[in-house]
Amino acid sequence: MNLKDNLERVKVFAPASVANVSCGFDVMGFALQEPGDVIVASHTDDFDGLKIVQVTGEEGMLPTSVEENTAGVAAQMLLDYLECDAGIALEIHKKMPLGSGLGSSAASSVGAVVAVNRLLGAPLADKELLQFAAEGERVACGTAHLDNVAPSLMGGIIFIRDQESVDVFGLACPKPLFATVVHPQIEINTEDTRNILRRDISLKKAVTQWGNVGGLVAGLLKGDYDLISRSLHDEIIEPVRSVLIPGFDKVKEAAIKAGVLGSGISGSGPSVFALSSTIEQAVDAGKGMQQAFDEIGLDNECYISKVNEQGPQILEEH
Ligand code: HSE
Secondary structure, three states: OOOOOOOOEEEEEEEEEEEOOOOOOOOEEEEEEEEEEEEEEEEOOOOOOEEEEEEEOOOOOOOOOOOOOHHHHHHHHHHHHOOOOOOEEEEEEOOOOOOOOOOHHHHHHHHHHHHHHHHOOOOOOHHHHHHHHHHHHHHHHOOOOOOOHHHHHHOOEEEEEEOOOOEEEEOOOOOOOEEEEEEEOOOOOHHHHHHOOOOOOOHHHHHHHHHHHHHHHHHHHHOOHHHHHHHOOOOOOHHHHHHHOOOHHHHHHHHHHOOOOEEEEOOOOOOEEEEEOOHHHHHHHHHHHHHHHHHOOOOEEEEEEEEOOOOOEEEEEO
16 A cells, blocks of 8 residues: 555545354454445544544444444554554444444444554554454454454455464455345344353364364365355354344255355354355345345345455545
8 A cells, every 4th residue: 555644534444244154153254345334534633632523324323432432442552552642533434234243343443443553654564453453342242353353454254363362364265255145134232142152062063163164264275166165064153143033044045045155144143144156146145035034024135245355445545
């Protein structure tokens, strides 16, 4: 990226993401081309320090105090690290629903740290911003898991080998991958759906799961669609969480019927995702999945995109 000096205002798009990718609970995620949040950071002489001056899109739903807002916390952590107390006004334009399983809080946190870092002349590299964006996740759902923030910040499909040491890397797939994500209009709280998960699992289930995780990673790196497809299963989390998503089995069945590589819960739900090797399959899957939600009277929205390799985008700066 070309960096301009003395910026007054930076506007950033940060993408939504699909976390877990079936078998990879807390260790895998990929970025979408849409939806995403737009965050604006501007210098101001009106006050010192960071303030959230505007929230649009989910008015009244999001706290506007820096300490309680995911984007605010992430940006403040970055500013503390940089020992910067300059006046910075933050605008948060929510372009996707909260509690959707699309990494909404992560997108806001990522947009905030990218915008503020750039406004300050980009003292840190993008990957270094991950630890700060992750703190926004801690506010949103109690843990600083990286499987939404890392793909939203870095783009592509990301693997998290270790959360504590922020040991993360991209899984570059040589073949095209198309995502279909259907969001039914209900809200699911990530923290609640984490609390209902079993703490103990059988060795048999664990073996199946890590076999699938290894298969999925290898399938992505080799561009082996069959291996990806055989591995896109979740023996542990999906059976517990899917009962919270009305019509889940029928929606997944509709995706599989359209010939997708695999389908499952996007993040902690309620959105359901599918991965396809062609755009036609992704579109067909979307129609079937939407119809399945329609049949039970659940309003829904469908997003279809290639895996977003780029991550955040600078929309404007001056
Ligand atoms: N890995 C997380 C979960 C993603 O499934 O709880 C949701 O933010």
